[in-house]
Amino acid sequence: MQSKVSHKRRNTVLFIPPAIGGLTSHSGLGYHSSVALTEPSYVSDHNSHAITALLDALQQHYHCSVDGLSSAFIEHHFRQRELPAKAHLIEAGQVAEDVYFIHRGVLRVYYIDQQGNEVNQQFYQAGEVIAPVLSLTTQEASPFYLQALSEADILVAHYPSLHRSGRNNIDWLAAENAILKSVYLKTARREAQMLLGSAEQRYRWFLKDSPELAKQLPLYQIASYLGVTPVSLSRLRKQIKAASTPRP
Template sequence: MNNVISFFNNILQLSKPTVDLMKGLFVPATLKKGEYFIDKGQYAKEIAFLESGYVRAYYINNEGKEYNKTFFAAPTIIGSYAALINKQPNVVAQQALTDCKIWKASFNKIEELSASNLEVERLRRIIAESYFLSNEKKEIEMALLDAEKRYQILQEEYPEIELKIPQYHIAAYLGISPTQLSRIRKNRTK
């Protein structure tokens, strides 16, 4: 639980009463490699702090091709925020790529706490803004940069990910084929 509180305090220094309230919301859990935090079509009810491991958020197009929308590398928050706030079935599945340790919390309880606690409300806003900026950055990179530059950025943002997950997941994240990724990696080692 200390890692959860440290993560939040790095975003916004929380008072002791708020920390105590937050400690009552989060419970420890694990995700085994391949398990879903939330699958497509499910109704989201929880968010989680990812204490260790990697999770991918992905979707499958009408032809059955997978696209990795984003990777979550510990420490971070996971959960289908769009499905939570829209109260609609989830569209983007979140699957553990490695064994993961998480701390999960009911989103409804966090919303209730936000209504009466300005620190929690502010923390939620800052986290949501951070994810908005991250998503916009990725959209711009996908539209304007070539695959080799996107690969370079991936290596900078997730320095150990290639040691932890299969290459086809990285290719799906970059929007290229595994063969194209292999060529890029080969060219970079020359």
């Protein structure tokens, strides 16, 4: 049964370059009857673990030097924030100003199709930076929503301030370029998979690329991301399991 969302039509400009034309809309994504942004819940003291995790992610995930990125630099630009599950950071129609580092939790980027169904575009998990590139760089409104699927701890930074700091900090400039490149590559990979892969191939790619998410997320969230119905995905999973089970 499809869940529909009552909403006013909004201006639509890309959040992260999507492959909307290649997606099939699906539902089952309840909890969006009326989207309201969650009021900020900032932590008074910086969590040293979150800062260390960001520096580690820049080195290991984004392959950047952090020699010139001290804890003081991170504390100056990033605020720590706690999110309850289902909280929204960005709503369609807003202009993005912030970038986010996920210390704990899972977030999704989704949009609402012409039938009022929520369609998952991307998932982000601990150790990743979320940068709504097009809205940040063009100051145009986004049609995408950014929502926490679980309780989450994040670091939030004002992008214009971070970008200006790159003029005097070559390590941050390199980190920023690496993050933006990663966002574009993630989007390009997603677009290619949606356009070129069968439902089974897309699911196998998802299992390979995001094994933790495959275990954590409910079936209907994964189905929306893959562009299939929950029923079709359930049937596909049974077929894959049966094919991999040795016969007596």
